[in-house]
Amino acid sequence: MADALRRAAPDGGGTVGKALDVLEEVAAFGRPVRFAELQARSALPKATLYRLVQTLAGQGMLILDPETGRYAMGRRLVRLAHVAWSQASLAPVARPHVERLAHETGRTVHLAELEGGHVLYLDKHAPEAAPDTYSAAGRIGPAYCTGVGKAMLAHLPEDALAEALAEQSFKRHTPATLTDEAALRADLAAIRRRGHAFDAEEHEPGVVCVAMPVLSGGGHVLGALSVTGHGTRAGLGGMARAALGPLRRAVDAVARAADDWRFPEGTRQGGGGTR
Structure with a gap:
């Protein structure tokens, strides 16, 4: 799945599609992940990936642990997932x-x-x-x-x-x-x-x-x-x-x-x- 996302990331879906691909990439690790690890798997330019990660974190879709420097799924995303599950x-x-x-x-x-x-x-x-x-x-x-x-x-x-x-x-x-x-x-x-x-x-x-x-x-x-x-x-x-x-x-x-x-x-x- 991650390989497919890497191939698709530069082309599909515009900014929203790329942001969703980043969320999928983070989820694929199955654990909190450092930016460097995410960058190693992503086909996006470093600056673009960093901007998307910061935007997702600012919107509560990702959360950054300042002590470990790792990103994980954010509480807002969890809430949306729960609504999707129920509706x-x-x-x-x-x-x-x-x-x-x-x-x-x-x-x-x-x-x-x-x-x-x-x-x-x-x-x-x-x-x-x-x-x-x-x-x-x-x-x-x-x-x-x-x-x-x-x-x-x-x-x-x-x-x-x-x-x-x-x-x-x-x-x-x-x-x-x-x-x-x-x-x-x-x-x-x-x-x-x-x-x-x-x-x-x-x-x-x-x-x-x-x-x-x-x-x-x-x-x-x-x-x-x-x-x-x-x-x-x-x-x-x-x-x-x-x-x-x-x-x-x-x-x-x-x-x-x-x-x-x-x-x-x-x-x-x-x-x-x-x-």
Whole structure:
């Protein structure tokens, strides 16, 4: 993601676009960052980058720790993110159903949407004893090797699917990862037939899941839910059989709850569409 931003920064979006790219760059570090570190990753001239960082800090979008000289996301940005989460996200209406599903299954539940061909995790609810996994609310993950990602990809119209597939890296994360478009398309066809997707240790070793898309009444992809556990490909079938009933009920409940929330039909068909 950071590489793509570096390539795009000098050309796209004018001043506002460049400022947003700077925020993305800071976020990509996952920790407070020094200006020199940011400069090393940015394609912007030093003077331009410094001016944008100072403007963002002055507007409360970034905050500078004077003792360490490091920049981090500012409180104003956090407030805006919270408003976006509550007003333009499936997460608030889905939250009670996510929690109920986690309670019923005793396993970690994820809620996600597609963002530019990738998975954006909106919510995660885990039993207290559940081991940690890569996913967390606000994190971006791959679509081609995660249960939620494949569940959503499988139900995109062909034009949106083609755009989303062009965004996939097909990096091999584990021996089970699908690493080319043909193999993924075959898996997506099977997902459409049976109505649910699997992650059979494809993203993280020892992590398996079953996932279903959340679809509008018109069949448009709103998001996806998954039930995740630590196990092996061999044990995935048993976990899925136990989880499919509660997962289907949760997906249907979220879809009904989204009727009063979601954007008009046709605006959420694929990655990167109007949100």
